[in-house]
Amino acid sequence: MIKLIMHGCNGKMGRMITGIVNADENVQIVAGVDAYTGIPNEYPVFETIQKCDVEADAIIDFSNAGAVDGLLDYCVEKQLPVVLCTTGLSEEQLAKVEEVSKKVAVLKSANMSLGINLLIKMLKDAAKVLYPSGYDMEIIEKHHNQKLDAPSGTALALADSMNEALDGACDYTYDRSQVRKKRERNEIGISAVRGGTIVGEHEVLFAGEDEVIEFKHTAYSRGVFGKGAVEAGKFLAGKPAGMYDMSDVIGL
Numbered sequence: 001m002i003k004l005i006m007h008g009c010n011g012k013m014g015r016m017i018t019g020i021v022n023a024d025e026n027v028q029i030v031a032g033v034d035a036y037t038g039i040p041n042e043y044p045v046f047e048t049i050q051k052c053d054v055e056a057d058a059i060i061d062f063s064n065a066g067a068v069d070g071l072l073d074y075c076v077e078k079q080l081p082v083v084l085c086t087t088g089l090s091e092e093q094l095a096k097v098e099e100v101s102k103k104v105a106v107l108k109s110a111n112m113s114l115g116i117n118l119l120i121k122m123l124k125d126a127a128k129v130l131y132p133s134g135y136d137m138e139i140i141e142k143h144h145n146q147k148l149d150a151p152s153g154t155a156l157a158l159a160d161s162m163n164e165a166l167d168g169a170c171d172y173t174y175d176r177s178q179v180r181k182k183r184e185r186n187e188i189g190i191s192a193v194r195g196g197t198i199v200g201e202h203e204v205l206f207a208g209e210d211e212v213i214e215f216k217h218t219a220y221s222r223g224v225f226g227k228g229a230v231e232a233g234k235f236l237a238g239k240p241a242g243m244y245d246m247s248d249v250i251g252l
Helices: 012-022 065-078 091-100 114-133 153-165 223-236
Strands: 002-007 027-033 058-061 082-084 105-108 136-143 171-173 187-194 200-208 211-219 242-244
Touching: 002 012, 002 223, 012 027, 012 223, 027 223, 058 065, 058 223, 065 082, 065 091, 082 223, 091 105, 105 223, 114 136, 114 153, 114 200, 114 211, 114 223, 136 153, 153 171, 153 187, 153 200
Parallel strands: 002 027, 002 058, 058 082, 082 105, 105 242, 136 187, 171 187
Antiparallel strands: 136 200, 200 211
16 A cells, blocks of 8 residues: 655545545555645644654655745655655755755656657657658647646647657747748647646647648546546655656656
8 A cells, every 4th residue: 555645635636636546545645744734634744844754655745836846855855756746846946856866866747647648758759750751740739727827838748749759940920910921841830729627638730731630638637637646656665765757657
């Protein structure tokens, strides 16, 4: 039985992950950490990570950027692997994550969905075959109307995967409305849609002469991210120090 600490246990993702773990006989949440302790849990909840004195195999973090520095210090002190899902980290914090990964296992990914990470692998293979044959590459991403960033981090990760497969041959284009000219051969176009309660939809087009090949992933709930985080926690338990991502979890 793998024992986890849920950092940010009373947030939306924390509560969702608690439910996912309860249905998984191979893993257990033995403690939670959250500044808000007004929600009853089956495990003990601490207001700060420094107060947590429960032994575990790994930590899953879905908290906020302000709590990450203390979390990283705790993980080094306890030699506890961490699945770092909190977004919006500063450049200084990202540098600290890199340093911490030299002392303890850290898993950080642009998107925790197993499906998205499998898609990244598929896009790398597709780009190597289709781009040299003249296919244009376009990404369309859709999210809810409360999302602040555009394009999404996942859309950029998809573009990066294709560009990496092509040895950095491509440039990214986000807005064609300001310039009247035809598409450049090496463009990866990224379009963002914001509306309603769309959880997340990413579509990648390879448009060639007389045919279009489409890759698409749709998240219908945030549960896909929670499921991926739990799988990542199970994977990371017992791993040596280093930086990991979801491609390691699914063996790509």
